[in-house]
Amino acid sequence: MISETFKAMLSGKSVIRELSEQAARMANADPAHPVEIFDYSLGNPSVPAPAVVNEKMIDLLRNEDPMLVHGYSPSLGIPSVKEKLAASLNRRFGMNYKGTDIFPTSGAAGALAHAFRLVTKPGDTILTFAPYFPEYGPYVIPTGCQFKTVPADTKNFQINFDALEEALTPDVMALLINTPNNPSGAMYSEETLRQLAEFLLLREKEFGHEIWLISDEPYREIVFDGKKAPYVSSFYARTLSCYSFSKSLSLPGERIGYLAVNPACGCSDMLVQMCGQISRGIGHNCPSSLMQLTVADTCDLTSDLSVYETNMNLLYDALTDLGLEIVRPGGTFYMMPKCPEADSNAFSRKALKYNLVLVPCDTFALPGYFRIAYCTDTEKVIRSLDAFRRFIKTEY
């Protein structure tokens, strides 16, 4: 019988995708008079992968044994690849990973699917902070865990520790964080992470069980103002770092990332071996051998990410000039201003009249805000500023 569970999910439409489709329809409504639509809905990298990525791939395809390049990866990933990924993390973040602490995955989504199952059982609770990436719900639900959220710290999108203290009950086995953050663009400070680690250790003692930190960090390399993102795992031993090369190397379609288990947790070898077991049950297996071999040699590089910072500054300055309240992003290619009216859906609908596609943050569990995904051409951002001005000045 056809699954009622997954059938029922078909009616839940993605607001982001619907807006993006509406933008495409608006642009093509009258082919004789094409309209420029400023589509700030989708979080797709707008800069190509560094040339060296394609060169590495072509080199592997031309010069390596095809039985190696296209052959089965061992179920825990290719050992030489794991060692290079570990060495890169150690070099850049002062960590102490061995290759056996790394489990290559199909992007961060694949890493999260393993992380959740590693440290929970059905009935446990996974806690995250609003605002959050709306896929987290559908990612967690099939694990049989409860998915709960801590209210946002809207002052600066760090952590509201009072709210966390209330929300972190004994049924919570894992805390899911995302820094730099989609949708807010906020980056947790060292102080925030230190305080979080101290708090988790206290609660572990109090509850008499481990609490794991699952750190979703695909935006780790997109950081502004010449800063570097504090490396979450260096603050808390029981951290599962879920990484993707989708954003840093602009390879979202290649589905390549990894789960890195902090060896300081004392059981990283076992956890990575357990990932191999989890994979069997969810049809994951390993990511592409070719992509594993490629990122092993390009993991210290990034695409030219400077466009995101340029766009952020243009939008931040223009929108704050218009009187919008915005926590200035520390990284990513998102920002999340407060709407000048309480109903963010109404705000978003009005924006469409000015050819601006802005996502209401109800979908990120923070009504009253909207998200701008500014992964787009800077010239287009500049042209959009006038639309923003007309929109805000006319409607508010």
Add this chain to the structure above:
Amino acid sequence: MISETFKAMLSGKSVIRELSEQAARMANADPAHPVEIFDYSLGNPSVPAPAVVNEKMIDLLRNEDPMLVHGYSPSLGIPSVKEKLAASLNRRFGMNYKGTDIFPTSGAAGALAHAFRLVTKPGDTILTFAPYFPEYGPYVIPTGCQFKTVPADTKNFQINFDALEEALTPDVMALLINTPNNPSGAMYSEETLRQLAEFLLLREKEFGHEIWLISDEPYREIVFDGKKAPYVSSFYARTLSCYSFSKSLSLPGERIGYLAVNPACGCSDMLVQMCGQISRGIGHNCPSSLMQLTVADTCDLTSDLSVYETNMNLLYDALTDLGLEIVRPGGTFYMMPKCPEADSNAFSRKALKYNLVLVPCDTFALPGYFRIAYCTDTEKVIRSLDAFRRFIKTEY
């Protein structure tokens, strides 16, 4: 807390992998005197991908927009790719697929993970036939379904319909078949498939619910004696065909395949859309965009698969001459002779003394048989024949 379920799975070792590791140790035991080990344990393609696959990949990397080649695939797969895959199936098997009936997956394992979840709920039963690929158990268990088996038809490894009649109880929602078969090499005849379809339709009426046929067919293109594998889905409308390019194009490491839903089932569009929902919960997303684009243009080709038939004939003739009972394979790169003693583990241990690595079929739910994976060089197969002769003549 660390998952007890997946921790417990660590103690269950793969007999095949252990044998393969033992083979490697034997070969390297004395570096001064290397020994030739005839490792027939692993089912890895032994011929490279056709040159045109790498050429296509290099062409895409050199000449296509990197934002397309490395960009996110739509969650149901790249439409142009789906249309080409459908057209290929229609051309070759007289089917009537549209692109929207095809869901690209990370190999057949990814396709099976979706197929199981599409047509069952926890507590239902998925039925398969002995002998079967030992990963089926770990694939099914996390869906919450029962996994049951029908005893083998050891006469010719078609279907024992008397046994099926007994095993197909009202709790069975899906029947999982694998033709051509790993480990037996048998290929279901048209007559078998016709009889199976008739039987399923009868039982559907009797039980008042649908019974889905999940067809795992990664060996569909490796068929001997100039024949073509009957296309399972053409016999039964409610068929979910799970395909992988791992064997036909020798791309096991690239994790590329698809799920094809027969449109005659009447709800193929919906089922493919449901796959998009299932994906979210198991961390699957889409397979690599580059690989989707590559197989779209190479799906009518295969590697040079003739070596498998050459090897099969050499081994079949030599082993039957030695008095072993074997059902002659119709395809794949496996065969499954009967052991000349009841204890197939003892048989396999004795074979090691003659440098022959043979997998006892207890692991495939058919004790008393052993599997030969003859995906290897023909010259090596020829050299192994003398070892087989000495082994069988000395020990039996």
